[in-house]
Amino acid sequence: MTRILTDLLNAIAQDDGLLESQTLGNLSDLNAKELAQFQAAWNGYSPDRRRELLAALFESAEQHVEQDFRTIFAWALDDVDPVNRVLALEGLWEDERPQLIPKLKVMLNQDEDEAVRAAAALALGRFIYFGEIGAIDSGVAEEARQAHWDSYHVPNETLNVRRRVLEGLAASGEPSVT
Numbered sequence: 001m002t003r004i005l006t007d008l009l010n011a012i013a014q015d016d017g018l019l020e021s022q023t024l025g026n027l028s029d030l031n032a033k034e035l036a037q038f039q040a041a042w043n044g045y046s047p048d049r050r051r052e053l054l055a056a057l058f059e060s061a062e063q064h065v066e067q068d069f070r071t072i073f074a075w076a077l078d079d080v081d082p083v084n085r086v087l088a089l090e091g092l093w094e095d096e097r098p099q100l101i102p103k104l105k106v107m108l109n110q111d112e113d114e115a116v117r118a119a120a121a122l123a124l125g126r127f128i129y130f131g132e133i134g135a136i137d138s139g140v141a142e143e144a145r146q147a148h149w150d151s152y153h154v155p156n157e158t159l160n161v162r163r164r165v166l167e168g169l170a171a172s173g174e175p176s177v178t
Helices: 006-013 021-027 032-042 047-063 070-076 082-091 098-110 114-132 138-152 159-169
Strands: none
Touching: 006 021, 006 032, 006 047, 021 047, 032 070, 047 070, 047 082, 070 082, 082 098, 082 114, 098 114, 098 138, 114 138, 114 159, 138 159
């Protein structure tokens, strides 16, 4: 069943409106039609409000484990604002879906913003760890490890990104990592 989110999304648009966990819980587990409603409303929000909303969703998800905003965070990976892309990556911190790996690899290798590349390295590094503990298929983990290895060897990459890549590689049992 598709929820009508118009009132909630309009309330969020009010810059003076509070972004409370109970209210934001209504954005949990959005289906495709609900996500389309959210996306249409998003375009009307100020840049600051978008950042506040993503940060509030992340905080709400941490406080209420039953809330799931992965659909919103996955969509926000393509936002024009690099701060929002970082917030989206942080919001996906528990997401073990292997279908995220191609997007994370692109963000690690091609995003113009250093903070986004570093956050993508952290997010992708979790897949290396998940592979080492047997939580995901080893081939999926290898794809993440190879992306890190390739990124680590980019000669002009920033120290911050290389540091985050190395953190991800540290979970790997590959002998070449040492």
